[in-house]
Amino acid sequence: MAKMMQAAIARKLKAPLQIESLPVPQPGRGEVLIKVTACGVCHSDLHAVDGDWTPPPVLPLIPGHEVTGHVAALGEGVTGLKVGARAGVPWLFSACGSCEYCLAGMETICKQAEATGYSKPGGYAEYMVAPAAFCGPLGDDIDMYAMAPILCAGVTTYRGLKRTGVKPGQWMAVLGIGGLGHIAVQYARAMGMCVAAVDIADDKLALAKSLGAEVLINGRDGDAVKAVQDRIGGAHGAVVTAVATQAFEQAIGMLRPGGTVSFIGLPGGDKDGIRASISQLVNGELSVHGSNVGTRADLGECIDFAARGLVTAKIEKQPLSAVNTIFDRMRKGEIVGRVVLAIG
Numbered sequence: 169m170a171k172m173m174q175a176a177i178a179r180k181l182k183a184p185l186q187i188e189s190l191p192v193p194q195p196g197r198g199e200v201l202i203k204v205t206a207c208g209v210c211h212s213d214l215h216a217v218d219g220d221w222t223p224p225p226v227l228p229l230i231p232g233h234e235v236t237g238h239v240a241a242l243g244e245g246v247t248g249l250k251v252g253a254r255a256g257v258p259w260l261f262s263a264c265g266s267c268e269y270c271l272a273g274m275e276t277i278c279k280q281a282e283a284t285g286y287s288k289p290g291g292y293a294e295y296m297v298a299p300a301a302f303c304g305p306l307g308d309d310i311d312m313y314a315m316a317p318i319l320c321a322g323v324t325t326y327r328g329l330k331r332t333g334v335k336p337g338q339w340m341a342v343l344g345i346g347g348l349g350h351i352a353v354q355y356a357r358a359m360g361m362c363v364a365a366v367d368i369a370d371d372k373l374a375l376a377k378s379l380g381a382e383v384l385i386n387g388r389d390g391d392a393v394k395a396v397q398d399r400i401g402g403a404h405g406a407v408v409t410a411v412a413t414q415a416f417e418q419a420i421g422m423l424r425p426g427g428t429v430s431f432i433g434l435p436g437g438d439k440d441g442i443r444a445s446i447s448q449l450v451n452g453e454l455s456v457h458g459s460n461v462g463t464r465a466d467l468g469e470c471i472d473f474a475a476r477g478l479v480t481a482k483i484e485k486q487p488l489s490a491v492n493t494i495f496d497r498m499r500k501g502e503i504v505g506r507v508v509l510a511i512g
């Protein structure tokens with residue numbers, strides 16, 4: 169009989185996940201079987217099970233793309249990883265490796281890319297498979313629970329920050345201090361930037377302050393755009409990880425002339441739009457970038473920051489069985505930092 173595992177699975181969208189006993193998957197060619205230690209709960213998992221995005225996830229769906237674990241078995245032809253090695257699995261499950269984007273080092277926009285916990289089964293399970301070439305190697309002396317959020321929140325904000333081109337000593341506005349945002353604050357500080365944190369909850373701003381943000385702005389208290397312009401003369405760059413469209417519009421207004429914003433959050437799906445002033449963009453020579461997770465190169469770099477203790481996710485461990493309660497808390501904006509499922 170096949171070896172069985174516990175997993176949280178969605179058989180339809182907009183419904184609670186179910187904990188089921190399922191067969192442990194077999195690694196195919198080039199893949200490894202990962203015994204999952206920890207999996208962070210990213211807001212993208214909630215968007216997935218709520219059916220917020222087009223195309224919808226492949227059902228049945230096992231969410232989870234902030235995975236750390238051990239290699240338990242090797243598929244045919246795997247050379248880069250050994251049984252017992254520690255590895256992380258990110259959102260970018262795979263990319264084709266040969267299209268114009270992959271060849272240009274932009275595998276994040278490969279049209280044939282697969283997504284962990286969206287188009288492929290993810291880490292809300294005791295075991296999962298992943299292509300060896302897309303796993304992030306992890307050292308022996310790291311905390312596997314605190315490292316889990318780096319696999320998405322880390323790599324995504326690290327790349328988003330880099331794409332603004334902001335230099336050490338310049339101001340970075342971070343809008344949304346949730347799972348992603350509290351890690352963005354830390355990467356920005358580690359890169360020598362000054363941080364203005366914007367959220368609508370004081371407990372999240374208190375966390376940002378403890379992580380080194382120098383200016384704290386509650387978007388519920390008056391005009392957040394004016395506050396940023398008045399207090400720091402506008403930000404050289406901004407990253408938006410908030411789950412509200414309003415923050416995306418505000419981020420443009422918070423920039424100084426010549427500034428760049430990376431849009432990272434995906435509130436309510438791809439039907440949502442923003443209104444931006446054309447003259448503000450033109451006259452201020454502002455840039456707006458979308459930023460989608462990160463490449464394998466970004467992943468290696470951002471894991472290194474975390475392994476060296478420069479960035480540490482603030483985590484709350486919960487069992488797999490608590491996943492629906494965690495989703496409810498996330499919908500209400502009640503999570504400070506990141507919840508990590510302690511699975512293995």
Ligand code: NAD
Nearest residue numbers: 211212344345346347348367410411412432433434460461
């Ligand atoms: P989260 O729920 O942990 O955090 C969201 C934060 O936004 C909360 O702190 C909340 O208080 C704050 N917020 C809500 N409304 C706000 C407003 N008007 N102004 C300022 N802040 C506001 O979510 P998360 O896991 O950090 O994910 C954030 C978003 O990023 C999600 O939409 C997720 O899907 C997306 N995401 C995108 C990528 C990518 O590659 N682009 C990767 C991962 C996550």
Ligand code: ZN
Nearest residue numbers: 210212320321
């Ligand atoms: Zn994510």
Ligand code: ZN
Nearest residue numbers: 264267270278
């Ligand atoms: Zn490609």
